[in-house]
Amino acid sequence: MHADILIVGAGPVGLFLAGLLASRGQEVIVLERREHPREHSRAIGLHPPALDALAVLSLDRAAVDEGLAVRRGIGDGDGRRLGEMTFEGVHSRHPFVLTLPQSRTERLLAEHLERLAPGALHRGVEVVGLDQPGNDDGGPVRVSVRPVGETGSGSEEWTADVVVAADGAHSTVRRLAAIGTDRKDWGDSYLMGDFADREGPGGRGTEPTAVIQLHRDGVVESFPLPGGQRRWVVHTSRHQRPERAEDLVALLRERQGERRGKRREENMSDLPELPDPATATMVRSFSVYRQLARRMVAGRTVLIGDAAHAISPIGGQGMTLGWLDALALAPLLAAGPASGPLEGRPGFAAWERSRQGAALRAARQAEANMLLGRPLAAIICRGRDGLARGVMATPLRHRLARLYTMGWAGQP
Incomplete structure (x- = not known):
């Protein structure tokens, strides 16, 4: 089987590129190891x-x-309260951050690709x-592929003009193309989970509100998430194993319980209630x-997304990047x-420099x-x-809001 472009990885980045190329009339194939779409939420923020x-x-719109x-x-x-931030002025068409579970985002992209290029997505290989x-x-x-789970020596050969690796931080294609990485482990650990929101999307108010508590x-x-859910994330002293909803809620109670007990009436009325561990739909440490x-870019292989640059998920920039x-x-x-090699074609060297620079900027902001x-x-x-209180009391908070929503990235 041959395609103009063969994309490895059917996450949000691979599916997005496939949709772009199919809309331009290019023949595209997407290969994905997982036999079925992922169901849990993972990344939730769309800047x-x-x-x-x-x-x-x-x-x-969808x-x-x-x-x-x-x-x-x-x-x-x-x-005490540090301040409030509004995203109303950060963008002319989309003056907000949209929360949408990654599983739903991937479904939208996969359905769009199927409309444009029926059968382009191959799962379980x-x-x-x-x-x-x-x-x-x-x-x-030439790309050798086989069904997931088969351990024999046999494989099928597929061909493409260009191979794009969108297969994540542990990219197989990157390894096969002998592209090295530079890695820094920060040692910071977090526990996160999705729970039923006891008070609706806006806490005690009516407006969906994100809350950051800088606890000692x-x-x-x-x-807040659609469907009456809320994502909670807490910094932990160590990597949590096993990952249990009860442990996450206990940490939240330790850090917010004292605050609530002493100053419950002081600017606390709009904070969300702590979740019920029995309502957890996902708990994960990272x-x-x-x-x-x-x-x-190496030969006729290109890396994008986490295959090229895996950064801290704090701030939720990875998928957008x-x-x-x-x-x-x-x-x-x-x-x-x-x-011949893509490095010699016009535009690819400049693309690589630009995207590496953007990744470094996003990484530094997340850190x-x-x-x-x-x-x-x-x-x-x-x-x-x-x-923080001083910054939030001045017009600098508007620049901070633009920075937080990746305003530096510009518009397509």
């Missing part, structure tokens, strides 16, 4: 640049209809070999690291059949968010809270 990207596929628009955020310190043509060889890239023992984050591929990779890459892939939420000694915590 304005992500909605702009979906608009290119005419999917932004996403907004399914998701929940969050236009307001609250900052709570270790003892894995890549086991990659043979790129030489510099002077105009032949195709580690940050607590809370984001550790933070930065992993950047040394190259995004991958979609912006795809948006900038699609016109280059549409230029015609590849012959700054993470550092602000680390456990701190009481005296340092008070200084941090005072600085």
